[in-house]
Amino acid sequence: MAVSVLERHRVRVTGHVDAQPMLFAHGFGCDQAMWRLVAPVFAEDFRVVLFDHLGSGGSDVDAYDEAAYSGLERYAQDVLDICHELDLHDVVFVGHSVSSMIGVLAQIAEPDVFARLVMVGPSARYIDDGDYVGGFSEADIDELLDLMDSNHLGWQEPLSGMVMPGPELAEQRAELDASFCRTRPDIARRFAGVTFRGDNRADLPLVSVPTLVLQNSNDPIAPPSAGAYVRDHVPGAVLEVIETSGHCAHLSAPSETIAAIRAFVLT
Amino acid sequence: MTGDPTGLFEHAPAAYVVLDRDGGRIREANGAFLALVGRSREDVLGRGLSSMWSVAGRIFHDTHLMPTLELSGRIDEVALEIVTAGGARIPVLLNANLDRSGEHAGEAAVVRVVLFPARHRRLYETELLRATREAEEARSRAVELARSLQQTLIPPVPPVIPRLQMSAVYRPAGAGDEVGGDFYDVFNVAPREWVVVLGDVSGKGIPAATVTAYIRHTVRDLAMQHADPADLLHELDAGLHQQDTDKFCTVVVLRLSESDRGWRVTGSSGGHPLPLLGHRDGTVVELGSPGSLIGILDDARFTTFTHDLADDEFVTVYTDGVTEARRGGGALLGDETLQRLVSRVAADPASVSDAIVAAALAYQDDVAVDDIAVLTLHPTRG
Known part of the structure; x- marks a missing residue:
């Protein structure tokens, strides 16, 4: 029996049906749970749509086809399929990390579906190339794929056991699905290859909607040079620096991330 | 601290x-x-x-x-x-x-x-990963080999017989990663004279494939020496007995000769489901009488039937992957259901083979537990 697009990607929709849609796309390594501290706030003013990329989290892994998902184009098509299924227009697309480039490809493919792009920690190319500083070498990425092989077990480990007590933690945990951040190891490894070996620099100038780049001040995955490159090559893009470490501002600095997105969508 | x-x-x-x-x-x-x-x-x-x-x-x-x-x-x-x-x-x-x-x-x-x-554990894991990758590679090589072998069990291109239309469908069991035992062959033995052979070798995999290859080339050889299909099967039976194998097979042989009056079909079955003779009006009967399995018995018996094929008739041969298709591990599709099905589509003989395979697959929820081979012949004008 055919599984619908919405089931296939575990699409969750909240907020007002008539409000402008805001679609959140998670990056490599986790799933839609990554937006937990940011997305709910926007449900007051937007129709918030969350989903898992195929192969991640609670998506229908049986629908994963290695050949089809060997590039970001298919991931972008999935985003468009979700937009069509929900009949979304004027979408504010918020993509983290590799999903920033997935948003670029989707916007180029169907310019009318999107109103704005928000890129959280984008990089158009992770591997250094001449004067371009992506931050990594080919060998680094090969090593990452090997590392993921040795983490086969860890990536499938279900959320379980005791959690250190904290004020809201028990409550927060209850929201979390048992499939949280689980990825089938072979798919995670291929997604890593597609992500970190990608090069979308040539696509950036083709973006035709207002774009916000959020750059973490200390991001080991997407260095400032990567964010600046995206800003300089997406026509009219603006860049905001979020003072935080790591690659996930939406987790480590949610209020700053929310404020930056809000200011951008209100302009 | x-x-x-x-x-x-x-x-x-x-x-x-x-x-x-x-x-x-x-x-x-x-x-x-x-x-x-x-x-x-x-x-x-x-x-x-x-x-x-x-x-x-x-x-x-x-x-x-x-x-x-x-x-x-x-x-x-x-x-x-x-x-x-x-x-x-x-x-x-x-x-x-x-x-x-x-x-x-x-x-x-x-x-x-x-x-x-975790030095030691990591060494062990690295070995495990290497072994897993090797096993995966070996498996994909085996699949590749099976697919290549499978292609040798049927003609690469179905031969074209003037004034006799043939439709053949071959569907290996399961995912096609194992060599099945079904085969067929169609070849020319004289001007306006053709032999069709379709059979099923016991077992699967490489041992079955080697026996299949033996039978295919032996039948081609014997067909030049024996005009009578029952004689051919006797020789084939004797030959398989002498082979160092515990495999046996079922085979149906048809010899089609064209004269100015039309096509005459002679045939014989060795332990194989009998050919079906269909008429465009929906009548379906079996041709000939059952014969012994090939390669097992010391006193095997085979008989030859003869039938002059009318312009509105057709002959269908098939393997038991059709009639022994099981629904949910239970009831067999069976001979009667098959004959009813053929009767329903008899008005269009060119569609018979496809209809049979589709029905056999649908009957077992699209998962073929055995190979399926079906071949239908019908005279055409011109």
Whole structure:
């Protein structure tokens, strides 16, 4: 029996049906749970749509086809399929990390579906190339794929056991699905290859909607040079620096991330 | 460190560090951690733990480890590599949790991390991974071999017989990664004279495929020497007896000769479902009488039937993958159902083979447990 697009990607929709849609796309390594501290706030003013990329989290892994998902184009098509299924227009697309480039490809493919792009920690190319500083070498990425092989077990480990007590933690945990951040190891490894070996620099100038780049001040995955490159090559893009470490501002600095997105969508 | 009078932290038999939640800088480190990384306490305090991973480890740290910790509060058994002050790489397993117990008292949450060196385990895992990859490669080679072999069991291109239309469908069992035992062949033995052979060798895989190859070329050879199909089967039976194999087979042989009056079909079955003779008006009967299995009995019996094929008749031969299709592991599709099905589509003989295979697949929920081969012949004008 055919599984619908919405089931296939575990699409969750909240907020007002008539409000402008805001679609959140998670990056490599986790799933839609990554937006937990940011997305709910926007449900007051937007129709918030969350989903898992195929192969991640609670998506229908049986629908994963290695050949089809060997590039970001298919991931972008999935985003468009979700937009069509929900009949979304004027979408504010918020993509983290590799999903920033997935948003670029989707916007180029169907310019009318999107109103704005928000890129959280984008990089158009992770591997250094001449004067371009992506931050990594080919060998680094090969090593990452090997590392993921040795983490086969860890990536499938279900959320379980005791959690250190904290004020809201028990409550927060209850929201979390048992499939949280689980990825089938072979798919995670291929997604890593597609992500970190990608090069979308040539696509950036083709973006035709207002774009916000959020750059973490200390991001080991997407260095400032990567964010600046995206800003300089997406026509009219603006860049905001979020003072935080790591690659996930939406987790480590949610209020700053929310404020930056809000200011951008209100302009 | 304060509050560690019994050395629970400092002297723990595992490398143990406490990090700032934001930024992951090392706040406290025990003796085992300092020994592991080969650095002094002054050197490590304030440094980000991720700076001690290999580059790949840093990517993993920021894309998976930290998000998981933030969202679920803990992460277990992560395999990473520490790079020591001397540049050596030490495989470790990491467990970590997010400790927010102090937040009640206004203290910031911290991340507690325990590391275990895992050199031997990693060697073992590397071997396991290598073995798994080799097994996967071997399997895909086997699939490739099976597919290649499978293609030798049927003609690469169905021959074109003037004034006799043939439709053949061949469907291997399951996913097609095993060589089946069904085969067919169609070849020219004289001007306006053709032989059709369709059969099923017992078993599957390479042993069955070698017997199939033997039977196909032996039938081609014998067809030049014996005009009578029953004689041919006798010789084939004797030949298979002499082979060093415990395999046997069922075969149906048709010899089609064209004269000015039309097509005459003679045939014989060796333990095989009898050919069906269909008429466009929906009448379906079996042709000939059953014969012995090939390669088993000492006194095998085969008989030849003869039929002059009318312009509105057709002949269908098939393997038992059709009639022995099982619904949910239960009832067989059976001879009667098959004949009713053929009767329903008899008005269009060219559609018979496809209809039979489709029905057999549908009957077993599209998972063919046995190979299926079906071949239908009908005279055409012109």
